[in-house]
Amino acid sequence: MSSVPEDLLYTKDHEWVRLHEDGTATVGITDYAQESLGDITFIEFPDEGASFQSGETFGVVESVKAASDLYMPLAGEVIAINAEADGAPDLLNSDPYAAGWLLKIRLSEATEAEALLKPGDYIALT
Numbered sequence: 743m744s745s746v747p748e749d750l751l752y753t754k755d756h757e758w759v760r761l762h763e764d765g766t767a768t769v770g771i772t773d774y775a776q777e778s779l780g781d782i783t784f785i786e787f788p789d790e791g792a793s794f795q796s797g798e799t800f801g802v803v804e805s806v807k808a809a810s811d812l813y814m815p816l817a818g819e820v821i822a823i824n825a826e827a828d829g830a831p832d833l834l835n836s837d838p839y840a841a842g843w844l845l846k847i848r849l850s851e852a853t854e855a856e857a858l859l860k861p862g863d864y865i866a867l868t
Contacts, residue, residue: 744774744868747839751855752864755813758839761855769815770843771803771834774868779805782831785844787823794818796854800845803834816854818847 750758756775760768776782784804794800794814801812824843827833834842849855859867 744772744777745839746773746861746865746868748861750839751815751858751860752867753813753815753858754867755815756868757813757815759815759855759858761852765852766821766846766848767816767818767855768843769845769847770838771812772864773838775810776835776838776842779803779810780807781805782834785828785831785834787828787844788820790820790823792820793850794820794847803831812844814847815858816847817850819850820845821848822846 750760752758752772756772758770758772782803782805786802788800794817796814796817798814799811800814803810803812823845827842
């Protein structure tokens, strides 16, 4: 069974979100997603400073099995990408909720987070 931390929110597209008190959020892919993809070999990141609406494609993750689009869970501006994961994409496999994070974003509308899935709802989905 995949790990689903209780302190995160989730999307139906298998991204996770950690909200921060300063109006920012960290985004990654779930343990379920990385298990489904298999060995991750490449991540296409957006540029820092790029802005996205909720649901827009912000990048691609490639594995030995497939390539999958990454979807922005909340509207916002990219303020950081995980340069370590860019050089070692297997971090998404080994530590998807910590070292394998993808982006940090400055939220445009924090109330959008209310539409994300709580851990129990994500477990039911998977």
